[in-house]
Amino acid sequence: xxxxxxxxxxxxxxxxxxxxxxxxxxxxxxxxxxxxxxxxxxxxxxxxxxxxxxxxxxxxxxxxxxxxxxxxxxxxxxxxxxxxxxxxxxxxxxxxxxxxxxxxxxxxxxxxxxxxx
Amino acid sequence: xxxxxxxxxxxxxxxxxxxxxxxxxxxxxxxxxxxxxxxxxxxxxxxxxxxxxxxxxxxxxxxxxxxxxxxxxxxxxxxxxxxxxxxxxxxxxxxxxxxxxxxxxxxxxxxxxxxxxx
Numbered sequence: 001x002x003x004x005x006x007x008x009x010x011x012x013x014x015x016x017x018x019x020x021x022x023x024x025x026x027x028x029x030x031x032x033x034x035x036x037x038x039x040x041x042x043x044x045x046x047x048x049x050x051x052x053x054x055x056x057x058x059x060x061x062x063x064x065x066x067x068x069x070x071x072x073x074x075x076x077x078x079x080x081x082x083x084x085x086x087x088x089x090x091x092x093x094x095x096x097x098x099x100x101x102x103x104x105x106x107x108x109x110x111x112x113x114x115x116x117x
Numbered sequence: 118x119x120x121x122x123x124x125x126x127x128x129x130x131x132x133x134x135x136x137x138x139x140x141x142x143x144x145x146x147x148x149x150x151x152x153x154x155x156x157x158x159x160x161x162x163x164x165x166x167x168x169x170x171x172x173x174x175x176x177x178x179x180x181x182x183x184x185x186x187x188x189x190x191x192x193x194x195x196x197x198x199x200x201x202x203x204x205x206x207x208x209x210x211x212x213x214x215x216x217x218x219x220x221x222x223x224x225x226x227x228x229x230x231x232x233x234x235x
Binding site: 095 | 161227228
């Protein structure tokens with residue numbers, strides 16, 4: 001049973017370009033979370049999604065950032081017009097449907113390290 | 118809103134000895150979960166141990182145990198018989214529980230870097 005997959009593992013972008021980060025949850029998991037980790041800091045919640053629905057985006061910057069989790073395919077975190085301050089590690093996690101056994105555990109992917117030049 | 122505070126930026130311990138990492142949190146919720154995650158140099162987040170706030174008994178997982186003080190809002194992690202592989206950043210995290218189910222947003226502390234010396 002494959003774990004949470006994220007790609008790419010490393011992404012380099014120049015200021016003003018777009019970054020697309022992908023996350024495939026564990027098999028059977030219907031909920032996805034995105035977190036950002038700035039250097040030397042803890043993880044900060046960004047957004048919580050289920051398929052075709054955003055449940056909580058209270059941690060997302062108001063501009064340039066968007067997330068989706070379509071019916072088919074991976075969840076995508078999209079950052080438009082990247083700036084140097086967007087350089088960070090972005091982690092995706094998944095969990096089963098709330099109410100199911102194990103719903104309080106999030107399984108993390110290996111992260112995508114974004115570097116903005 | 119919940120906050121999680123880890124007041125020890127760095128800790129070190131000799132191999133085979135015991136170390137305790139501190140964590141305090143602030144919340145108005147009564148039902149919640151607390152977690153300790155480990156992040157080794159590979160940066161993969163690994164769940165170490167979890168505690169359900171409505172359970173008085175402290176959680177244990179092999180060499181890892183917690184001291185959960187709900188009234189004091191304290192949740193420390195004790196690592197016994199420390200091993201070189203325990204060297205990592207450790208994060209304390211909070212998740213609220215709504216009704217009978219969890220609500221997935223995790224709030225993390227700033228982390229404690231633990232170094233185990235041979």
